Amino acid sequence: TGLSRPQRMLKAVQKNATKGDPQSVIAAIDYYCRHKEWAMNVGDDKGPILDSVVSEVNPSTALELGTYCGYSTVRIARLLSPGSKLITVEFNPAYAAVARQIIAHAGLQNKVTLVEGGSGDLIPKIKEQFGITSFDFVFLDHWKDRYLPDIKLLEDCGLLKKGSVLLADNVICPGTPEYLEYVRNSPRYKSQYFQSYLEYTKAEDGLEKSVFLG
Numbered sequence: 133t134g135l136s137r138p139q140r141m142l143k144a145v146q147k148n149a150t151k152g153d154p155q156s157v158i159a160a161i162d163y164y165c166r167h168k169e170w171a172m173n174v175g176d177d178k179g180p181i182l183d184s185v186v187s188e189v190n191p192s193t194a195l196e197l198g199t200y201c202g203y204s205t206v207r208i209a210r211l212l213s214p215g216s217k218l219i220t221v222e223f224n225p226a227y228a229a230v231a232r233q234i235i236a237h238a239g240l241q242n243k244v245t246l247v248e249g250g251s252g253d254l255i256p257k258i259k260e261q262f263g264i265t266s267f268d269f270v271f272l273d274h275w276k277d278r279y280l281p282d283i284k285l286l287e288d289c290g291l292l293k294k295g296s297v298l299l300a301d302n303v304i305c306p307g308t309p310e311y312l313e314y315v316r317n318s319p320r321y322k323s324q325y326f327q328s329y330l331e332y333t334k335a336e337d338g339l340e341k342s343v344f345l346g
C-alpha cells in the first residue's frame with residue numbers, strides 16, 4: 133500500500149528543506165500538513181507558544197513525551213543552549229524511524245536522544261540510564277490518558293524540581309480533562325492556559341503550562 137503518512141511527510145522534508153536548517157524543516161512540514169495532508173504535529177499556531185515557553189525556561193534538561201515525526205522535537209531542540217539535552221519518548225517504532233531522519237535532516241541529532249518505548253516503562257529508568265536528576269521542562273504530547281499518570285510518575289521518581297515547567301498539548305482537542313483538573317487544583321502546581329487552535333484547523337485547542345512548586 134505504498135508509503136505511510138509519516139513517510140510521505142519525511143519525503144516532503146527531504147525534498148523541500150535544507151539539511152542542517154531547522155527552520156526550513158519546520159516550514160516544510162507545516163506547508164505539507166496545511167496544503168497536502170493533515171498530521172498531528174503541534175503545528176504553526178501552537179508552535180510559537182511552545183517556542184516562547186522553551187525560550188523562557190531555557191532548559192538544560194528537557195523531556196518530550198510523544199515524538200511522532202519529530203516536528204516539536206525540532207522546534208524544542210533548535211532553541212536549546214549548547215550542552216543542553218532533550219530526551220524524546222515514542223512508543224510507535226514506525227514513527228520513531230521517521231522522526232530520527234527528520235531530526236537528522238535538521239542537524240539536531242547531537243542535542244536529542246530518541247528513546248523507543250512506553251513512557252510509563254521508560255520514566256522510572258531515566259535517572260540510571262541518562263544520569264539525569266531532574267527535568268527543567270517537559271512537553272506532553274502523547275496519549276491523552278497518559279498525561280496524568282506520567283506526571284505523577286515524574287513526581288514519584290523525583291524527576292521534577294521546584295520551578296520545573298510542564299507544557300501539555302491538546303488539553304481541549306482531543307482533550308485531557310483529568311489532567312487539567314489535577315494541575316489546575318493541585319497546590320503543587322501553578323497552571324496557566326494558552327488558547328490557540330488545533331494544528332492546521334480553525335478548531336479550538338490550547339496548551340496548559342504548569343509550574344511545579346515543589
Ligand SMILES: Oc1cc(-c2ccc(F)cc2)cc2cncnc12
Nearest residue numbers: 172173198273274275301302305306
Ligand atoms: O495534536 C494532536 C491532535 C490529535 C487529534 C487527532 C484527531 C482529531 F480529530 C483531532 C486531534 C491527536 C493527537 C495525539 N497525540 C498527540 N497529539 C495529537
Ligand SMILES: [Mg+2]
Nearest residue numbers: 174273301302
Ligand atoms: Mg498534539
